[in-house]
Amino acid sequence: MPQGIAKGGKEDLKLSNQSLWQTKAFINGSWVGSDSNATLKVFNKATGAEIGQVPDMGAKETTAAIDAAHEAFKSWSKTTAKHRHDLLMKLYYAHQDNADDLAKIIVAENGKALPEAKGEIGYSNGFLEWFAEEATRTYGHTVPSPLPGIRNVVQMQPVGVAGLITPWNFPAAMITRKAAPALAAGCTVVIKAPAETPFSALAFAHLAEKVGFPKGTINVVTCAKGDNEIAVGKELCENPTVRKISFTGSTRVGKILMSQSASTLKKLSMELGGNAPFIVFEDADLDKAVEGAIACKFRGSGQTCICANRIYVHANVKDEFLKKLAAKVDAFKVGYGMDEGTTHGPLVSEAGLHKVEEHVNESVKKGAKIIVGGKRGEGLFFEPTVITDLPEDVPTDREETFGPLAAVYTFTSEEEVVRKANNVDVGLAGYFFSKDTARCWRVAEELQVGMVGINTGLISQNAVPFGGVHESGFGREGGRTGIDEYMVQKLMVFGGVN
Numbered sequence: 001m002p003q004g005i006a007k008g009g010k011e012d013l014k015l016s017n018q019s020l021w022q023t024k025a026f027i028n029g030s031w032v033g034s035d036s037n038a039t040l041k042v043f044n045k046a047t048g049a050e051i052g053q054v055p056d057m058g059a060k061e062t063t064a065a066i067d068a069a070h071e072a073f074k075s076w077s078k079t080t081a082k083h084r085h086d087l088l089m090k091l092y093y094a095h096q097d098n099a100d101d102l103a104k105i106i107v108a109e110n111g112k113a114l115p116e117a118k119g120e121i122g123y124s125n126g127f128l129e130w131f132a133e134e135a136t137r138t139y140g141h142t143v144p145s146p147l148p149g150i151r152n153v154v155q156m157q158p159v160g161v162a163g164l165i166t167p168w169n170f171p172a173a174m175i176t177r178k179a180a181p182a183l184a185a186g187c188t189v190v191i192k193a194p195a196e197t198p199f200s201a202l203a204f205a206h207l208a209e210k211v212g213f214p215k216g217t218i219n220v221v222t223c224a225k226g227d228n229e230i231a232v233g234k235e236l237c238e239n240p241t242v243r244k245i246s247f248t249g250s251t252r253v254g255k256i257l258m259s260q261s262a263s264t265l266k267k268l269s270m271e272l273g274g275n276a277p278f279i280v281f282e283d284a285d286l287d288k289a290v291e292g293a294i295a296c297k298f299r300g301s302g303q304t305c306i307c308a309n310r311i312y313v314h315a316n317v318k319d320e321f322l323k324k325l326a327a328k329v330d331a332f333k334v335g336y337g338m339d340e341g342t343t344h345g346p347l348v349s350e351a352g353l354h355k356v357e358e359h360v361n362e363s364v365k366k367g368a369k370i371i372v373g374g375k376r377g378e379g380l381f382f383e384p385t386v387i388t389d390l391p392e393d394v395p396t397d398r399e400e401t402f403g404p405l406a407a408v409y410t411f412t413s414e415e416e417v418v419r420k421a422n423n424v425d426v427g428l429a430g431y432f433f434s435k436d437t438a439r440c441w442r443v444a445e446e447l448q449v450g451m452v453g454i455n456t457g458l459i460s461q462n463a464v465p466f467g468g469v470h471e472s473g474f475g476r477e478g479g480r481t482g483i484d485e486y487m488v489q490k491l492m493v494f495g496g497v498n
């Protein structure tokens with residue numbers, strides 16, 4: 001249970017590179033406070049210690065950041081792809097050199113355990129490297145014309161200023177997954193840092209400044225949750241200078257941003273919530289399935305958009321699966337992420353904690369059985385929990401828990417489980433375990449999701465397209481097409497070529 005209470009302030013982190021810890025926002029190449037001098041306090045999610053304050057900005061500062069990005073776009077968009085590649089690689093190496101410190105910043109502001117934070121930094125830095133390389137491959141194409149004397153050329157051009165709105169669950173990786181392709185394409189960016197975890201965003205800006213990104217190419221606006229967050233988001237969505245919005249977060253907020261962006265018809269990428277099914281067929285390798293469920297369900301203490309939310313296990317193997325799963329969950333060491341041996345951290349907020357508690361309590365009230373955990377701990381901690389015997393119409397059927405709750409259902413046929421798996425409005429990730437090759441193809445094709453893990457619980461990689469279908473949003477991040485989200489096709493038709 002929670003350990004290390006009363007520690008976790010910024011000094012405890014003992015950063016080798018203190019300059020990574022920036023406490024001002026970054027606009028037009030300058031570190032600035034808010035116009036009103038208002039600040040927002042940021043807390044260590046495990047210990048409750050205040051770790052620092054950052055400016056609480058609003059629409060006015062956001063407009064200044066957009067103007068700066070617009071000015072910088074004029075020259076940045078004209079740089080060669082090789083130049084952008086070289087600068088992004090410098091940024092990649094700067095991140096690699098500071099990897100340990102960057103991971104500690106994530107532990108302090110997000111709460112995940114240090115090994116997992118290091119994993120996030122590896123993932124995050126990978127986007128810088130990947131998109132540095134993709135910068136040089138933004139090929140256009142030629143099209144044979146049906147008309148005489150005509151030659152068609154399609155060139156890829158950067159869309160313009162991009163507004164990037166990122167969540168707290170991957171404070172570093174969600175920024176590089178958006179900013180790296182944007183910058184590689186020739187766009188300039190305004191990042192709205194999450195209120196819960198602004199320091200990783202500011203460390204990113206600091207390293208970008210150090211390696212020589214020109215002023216205005218990267219701007220970071222910080223703000224508190226509530227009115228200012230809404231004002232910043234609205235300005236990004238409604239300001240006609242911004243030509244692209246990329247958002248990762250809840251479906252609820254994604255819909256608001258999409259409707260705000262309609263006034264200026266912006267190009268959009270929406271990476272929204274999920275409700276991932278995780279299916280264990282009768283013929284699955286159960287040890288591998290348990291390993292996959294642990295990795296996928298409890299990553300970030302269950303606070304990832306691709307976490308398993310509904311674990312369906314064939315009735316004939318359910319008891320064995322549950323026994324193995326419960327033993328592993330029981331062995332977690334929950335606590336402050338910098339403490340030796342900690343495997344899992346707290347939730348990010350009281351609202352997040354409350355949601356997990358509600359999901360457990362409502363399910364139990366309707367007849368579900370708790371196998372492990374089930375209660376709040378101190379502060380923002382919730383015991384890693386396994387429940388089973390879920391009746392019809394429990395919260396996990398309808399929405400993602402976004403917390404350390406493994407809800408284990410049973411099924412008896414492939415048709416039944418695929419139908420249940422698809423019976424949600426969202427479709428981000430899905431997983432299943434089976435040794436039957438034909439079934440693997442069949443179920444992978446039938447699941448209505450953007451990404452499917454077959455005999456694995458880990459699917460995230462910088463080299464593959466990440467994104468969903470239905471109310472999980474649209475657009476793909478990472479992979480070969482990730483840079484296209486920040487580019488537009490320009491058709492050039494040359495006449496008189498006789």
Ligand SMILES: NC(=O)c1ccc[n+]([C@@H]2O[C@H](COP(=O)([O-])OP(=O)(O)OC[C@H]3O[C@@H](n4cnc5c(N)ncnc54)[C@H](O)[C@@H]3O)[C@@H](O)[C@H]2O)c1
Nearest residue numbers: 166167168194229230233249250253271272273305400402
């Ligand atoms: N897809 C994901 O990775 C992801 C990330 C965070 C939360 N969620 C989902 O959302 C639920 C609630 O968490 P939450 O309240 O942090 O999610 P949220 O969607 O409210 O917040 C996500 C991010 O969006 C920003 N945001 C919120 N309202 C905004 C607005 N009006 N304009 C501009 N930006 C705004 C915030 O910076 C926040 O960090 C979670 O339980 C989970 O289901 C999903």
Ligand SMILES: O=CCCC(=O)O
Nearest residue numbers: 169170304305306460
């Ligand atoms: O939660 C959102 C992103 C998760 C991931 O990239 O693996």
